[in-house]
Amino acid sequence: xxxxxxxxxxxxxxxxxxxxxxxxxxxxxxxxxxxxxxxxxxxxxxxxxxxxxxxxxxxxxxxxxxxxxxxxxxxxxxxxxxxxxxxxxxxxxxxxxxxxxxxxxxxxxxxxxxxxxxxxxxxxxxxxxxxxxxxxxxxxxxxxxxxxxxxxxxxxxxxxxxxxxxxxxxxxxxxxxxxxxxxxxxxxxxxxxxxxxxxxxxxxxxxxxxxxxxxxxxxxxxxxxxxxxxxxxxxxxxxxxxxxxxxxxxxxxxxxxxxxxxxxxxxxxxxxxxxxxxxxxxxxxxxxxxxxxxxxxxxxxxxxxxxxxxxxxxxxxxxxxxxxxxxxx
Amino acid sequence: xxxxxxxxxxxxxxxxxxxxxxxxxxxxxxxxxxxxxxxxxxxxxxxxxxxxxxxxxxxxxxxxxxxxxxxxxxxxxxxxxxxxxxxxxxxxxxxxxxxxxxxxxxxxxxxxxxxxxxxxxxxxxxxxxxxxxxxxxxxxxxxxxxxxxxxxxxxxxxxxxxxxxxxxxxxxxxxxxxxxxxxxxxxxxxxxxxxxxxxxxxxxxxxxxxxxxxxxxxxxxxxxxxxxxxxxxxxxxxxxxxxxxxxxxxxxxxxxxxxxxxxxxxxxxxxxxxxxxxxxxxxxxxxxxxxxxxxxxx
Amino acid sequence: xxxxxxxxxxxxxxxxxxxxxxxxxxxxxxxxxxxxxxxxxxxxxxxxxxxxxxxxxxxxxxxxxxxxxxxxxxxxxxxxxxxxxxxxxxxxxxxxxxxxxxxxxxxxxxxxxxxxxxxxxxxxxxxxxxxxxxxxxxxxxxxxxxxxxxxxxxxxxxxxxxxxxxxxxxxxxxxxxxxxxxxxxxxxxxxxxxxxxxxxxxxxxxxxxxxxxxxxxxxxxxxxxxxxxxxxxxxxxxxxxxxxxxxxxxxxxxxxxxxxxxxxxxxxxxxxxxxxxxxxxxxxxxxxxxxxxxxxxxxxxxxxxxxxxxxxxxxxxxxxxxxxxxxxxxxxxxxxxxxxxxxxxxxxxxxxxx
Numbered sequence: 001x002x003x004x005x006x007x008x009x010x011x012x013x014x015x016x017x018x019x020x021x022x023x024x025x026x027x028x029x030x031x032x033x034x035x036x037x038x039x040x041x042x043x044x045x046x047x048x049x050x051x052x053x054x055x056x057x058x059x060x061x062x063x064x065x066x067x068x069x070x071x072x073x074x075x076x077x078x079x080x081x082x083x084x085x086x087x088x089x090x091x092x093x094x095x096x097x098x099x100x101x102x103x104x105x106x107x108x109x110x111x112x113x114x115x116x117x118x119x120x121x122x123x124x125x126x127x128x129x130x131x132x133x134x135x136x137x138x139x140x141x142x143x144x145x146x147x148x149x150x151x152x153x154x155x156x157x158x159x160x161x162x163x164x165x166x167x168x169x170x171x172x173x174x175x176x177x178x179x180x181x182x183x184x185x186x187x188x189x190x191x192x193x194x195x196x197x198x199x200x201x202x203x204x205x206x207x208x209x210x211x212x213x214x215x216x217x218x219x220x221x222x223x224x225x226x227x228x229x230x231x232x233x234x235x236x237x238x239x240x241x242x243x244x245x246x247x248x249x250x251x252x253x254x255x256x257x258x259x260x261x262x263x264x265x266x267x268x269x270x271x272x273x274x275x276x277x278x279x280x281x282x283x284x285x286x287x288x289x290x291x292x293x294x295x296x297x298x299x300x301x302x303x304x305x306x307x308x309x310x311x312x313x314x315x316x317x318x319x320x321x322x323x324x325x326x327x328x329x
Numbered sequence: 330x331x332x333x334x335x336x337x338x339x340x341x342x343x344x345x346x347x348x349x350x351x352x353x354x355x356x357x358x359x360x361x362x363x364x365x366x367x368x369x370x371x372x373x374x375x376x377x378x379x380x381x382x383x384x385x386x387x388x389x390x391x392x393x394x395x396x397x398x399x400x401x402x403x404x405x406x407x408x409x410x411x412x413x414x415x416x417x418x419x420x421x422x423x424x425x426x427x428x429x430x431x432x433x434x435x436x437x438x439x440x441x442x443x444x445x446x447x448x449x450x451x452x453x454x455x456x457x458x459x460x461x462x463x464x465x466x467x468x469x470x471x472x473x474x475x476x477x478x479x480x481x482x483x484x485x486x487x488x489x490x491x492x493x494x495x496x497x498x499x500x501x502x503x504x505x506x507x508x509x510x511x512x513x514x515x516x517x518x519x520x521x522x523x524x525x526x527x528x529x530x531x532x533x534x535x536x537x538x539x540x541x542x543x544x545x546x547x548x549x550x551x552x553x554x555x556x557x558x559x560x561x562x563x564x565x566x567x568x569x570x571x572x573x574x575x576x577x578x579x580x581x582x583x584x585x586x587x588x589x590x591x592x593x594x595x596x597x598x599x600x601x602x603x604x605x606x607x608x609x610x611x612x613x614x615x616x617x618x619x620x621x622x623x624x625x626x627x
Numbered sequence: 628x629x630x631x632x633x634x635x636x637x638x639x640x641x642x643x644x645x646x647x648x649x650x651x652x653x654x655x656x657x658x659x660x661x662x663x664x665x666x667x668x669x670x671x672x673x674x675x676x677x678x679x680x681x682x683x684x685x686x687x688x689x690x691x692x693x694x695x696x697x698x699x700x701x702x703x704x705x706x707x708x709x710x711x712x713x714x715x716x717x718x719x720x721x722x723x724x725x726x727x728x729x730x731x732x733x734x735x736x737x738x739x740x741x742x743x744x745x746x747x748x749x750x751x752x753x754x755x756x757x758x759x760x761x762x763x764x765x766x767x768x769x770x771x772x773x774x775x776x777x778x779x780x781x782x783x784x785x786x787x788x789x790x791x792x793x794x795x796x797x798x799x800x801x802x803x804x805x806x807x808x809x810x811x812x813x814x815x816x817x818x819x820x821x822x823x824x825x826x827x828x829x830x831x832x833x834x835x836x837x838x839x840x841x842x843x844x845x846x847x848x849x850x851x852x853x854x855x856x857x858x859x860x861x862x863x864x865x866x867x868x869x870x871x872x873x874x875x876x877x878x879x880x881x882x883x884x885x886x887x888x889x890x891x892x893x894x895x896x897x898x899x900x901x902x903x904x905x906x907x908x909x910x911x912x913x914x915x916x917x918x919x920x921x922x923x924x925x926x927x928x929x930x931x932x933x934x935x936x937x938x939x940x941x942x943x944x945x946x947x948x949x950x951x952x953x954x955x956x957x958x959x960x961x962x963x964x965x966x967x968x969x970x971x972x973x974x975x976x977x978x979x980x981x
Binding site for chain 3: 068069070071072073074075141146168170171172173174256257258259260268278279281282283284285286288289
Binding site: 560 | 665697844864
């Protein structure tokens with residue numbers, strides 16, 4: 001948000017003597033719209049928790065870590081445990097894969113790339129950001145899944161099979177691993193464009209000063225660029241994490257479905273968002289539906305924490321840089 | 330601000346060859362990372378472009394789908410394209426005025442504590458996952474409210490667009506120089522006319538940019554429509570009072586089919602959707618450069 | 628900006644604009660002639676092929692358009708309960724909680740078909756694989772993990788089975804096929820009954836989920852070593868391999884029309900709520916060729932509904948022998964519903980009023 005001098009007479013809230021009906025009208029209508037927007041947020045939170053109430057009152061807080069999902073009448077038991085695990089493991093590994101690539105591309109674009117290459121590569125990253133998630137999911141089902149299943153999973157299992165993560169590969173293209181790759185591809189543009197802007201924003205004097213001291217390019221990046229951009233990159237990562245956690249459609253297309261807590265990335269699984277997407281329409285009972293909304297409530301809380309944290313980091317960093325810039329001559 | 334690790338001892342000249350080698354390795358890693366990322370991005374976009382282009386034909390836009398067809402009769406996704414046009418247009422009509430009003434309040438009228446609170450509310454709204462918005466609108470409007478409809482789907486999409494439109498509009502309003510407002514008020518023009526007739530038109534380009542970007546993003550949203558406008562038949566309809574098929578949902582359904590002909594139509598629809606989104610983003614960027622020039626220069 | 632990039636961008640912008648113009652023009656032209664009435668339905672993917680034939684045929688004879696959305700039986704029940712549609716379609720009858728939630732809903736059996744174990748085993752062609760109920764249950768319980776397991780080889784002498792791992796496929800959405808399949812497994816395997824049970828959605832011990840019959844078909848078609856359960860019409864449409872099942876009489880049958888019709892003879896008296904289960908027909912001679920995974924499929928409507936006249940006409944039409952025979956061919960493999968059930972169906976339908 002641009003910083004605004006609120007005490008300026010042009011911006012002061014309406015208090016004046018000349019009472020124009022139009023002024024009152026505009027301010028009222030605009031205030032109502034803003035109140036409506038705020039109310040919308042509260043309404044969403046309320047509706048979600050209200051919808052989950054039958055499940056919350058039945059299962060309480062233990063729902064969150066209980067890894068079970070049985071809709072059969074007479075033995076109903078619902079819990080978010082396996083989906084929370086799925087969300088955690090897919091988002092974490094997606095971030096792990098995407099971050100070095102994203103930072104690498106950002107560094108490449110700001111420091112290393114020849115002028116001619118910068119435009120097309122930037123355009124490529126922006127185009128990927130524009131691809132809707134359902135299309136990435138389509139690509140995941142028809143192109144990525146079979147390729148991973150036929151080549152990569154087998155190779156990874158052969159080379160690293162002693163790690164529980166790379167257990168026996170699945171014959172189906174759908175797996176947690178496919179979902180991880182899909183999510184990594186989706187968050188790559190976000191993290192890389194934010195990083196690129198941060199790197200571009202590092203003051204030239206700092207960079208040139210370091211180089212004048214005789215550092216190599218890498219030492220300059222490590223010593224000046226990274227520390228300067230550190231906070232912003234943290235925010236970018238958390239934003240990417242929030243995106244990965246909330247993605248429902250692309251994940252449900254490629255993740256395979258399952259109520260398990262397996263460490264094997266090549267097995268099928270489900271995340272909070274993808275479980276809601278696949279089951280909500282056909283929920284077998286009120287308790288089933290309320291439990292799915294409970295999953296939504298957990299997802300909402302996680303996303304909000306991620307987003308508000310990212311915003312807070314951005315504000316802290318902006319303040320620090322503002323002070324720093326003001327402090328130096 | 331201290332630079333880390335750039336103290337005297339670590340910059341020793343006798344360590345230069347080693348430092349140069351480390352630098353070389355790091356640069357190669359950065360090139361490698363970039364190459365991998367570009368390769369992946371290239372493969373995705375190439376897949377959509379090539380598979381979509383080979384299946385693209387006019388039937389896609391003009392003919393309705395034939396469910397469970399055993400023949401090779403020409404079929405398309407006309408119902409999905411019509412539905413997307415209607416629903417996205419409605420969503421924009423809902424989100425744009427409210428977004429502008431919120432931005433006006435945020436920028437022109439709100440006292441600091443209210444501004445902080447409203448800003449937080451908008452940030453929180455922007456952070457709500459699309460599927461949770463779907464659950465929300467389903468519980469609010471669909472259940473016990475007469476079922477699904479295009480209007481309810483549009484409302485869900487408008488909820489996603491609102492924080493984005495409000496924030497970008499507020500930013501552009503903030504960029505309009507205060508001297509303009511001062512001059513207008515000084516001439517005796519009341520606040521409301523200043524805002525509506527002078528400030529807003531100056532910001533119009535930026536507002537349009539933000540709107541177009543919001544439209545681009547929301548045109549590809551699937552999750553909220555799953556709850557609000559998914560029980561649809563193959564007939565093409567422009568009536569938003571009933572549930573309408575949309576392109577992202579159509580792609581979603583076709584992607585999980587076993588029929589290669591369905592996959593072909595999904596690729597083609599994906600390409601059209603992607604082209605539309607790219608077109609919108611390009612338009613937005615062109616508008617943004619124009620607005621920036623207008624607000625900065627002159 | 629590089630010139631090439633700009634021209635590509637301009638070209639794609641022009642292309643997009645042109646497509647948009649064509650889309651608007653074309654979709655406006657594609658709008659059908661004005662119809663007097665539309666009835667909307669949603670649900671079972673098993674009955675979707677039947678409605679794909681019935682809909683256009685009915686529209687050609689009357690002024691009514693039937694709009695159907697194949698989203699799975701579970702979603703059909705939810706939709707009609709929420710009154711999002713005029714009729715819901717489900718292969719699974721309403722359980723007591725669902726019946727209570729739906730209020731004045733009635734379920735009317737209007738078609739008869741079956742679900743089929745479908746597989747993708749390299750070297751084993753369609754109809755070659757033989758399975759029994761207990762073996763099928765053990766496969767889906769995860770107890771049998773490879774195709775060359777002794778228990779499978781024992782009933783498939785003469786077929787060479789590879790040492791490929793078995794991947795099971797099931798429905799991720801609420802499904803009437805799941806209901807019929809798990810109903811059958813519960814009856815032939817005590818372990819299944821106690822461990823999993825039967826419903827439109829269950830806690831599967833493993834395997835890959837697919838959305839709708841077409842989703843499961845997609846999983847099976849693309850996964851070597853997989854086995855799942857699909858409505859017979861989708862097996863035919865996607866040219867997949869179907870298995871022979873050993874029925875209670877001891878014969879290995881295929882899911883053909885006559886076999887399904889034979890299974891439907893289990894019904895001697897239709898209960899008042901029309902809830903019938905015809906899986907695993909008993910041992911007697913009458914059922915020696917019966918297909919053990921057959922199922923009725925129901926249309927669910929509110930007794931009091933504004934669309935009652937249009938719905939009654941359509942469903943009566945669907946129940947006529949002519950309409951039943953329209954879908955009873957080797958392609959779609961529905962079987963005509965027995966006279967006894969027809970009578971009960973029409974009796975229930977008469978209760979529907981505006």
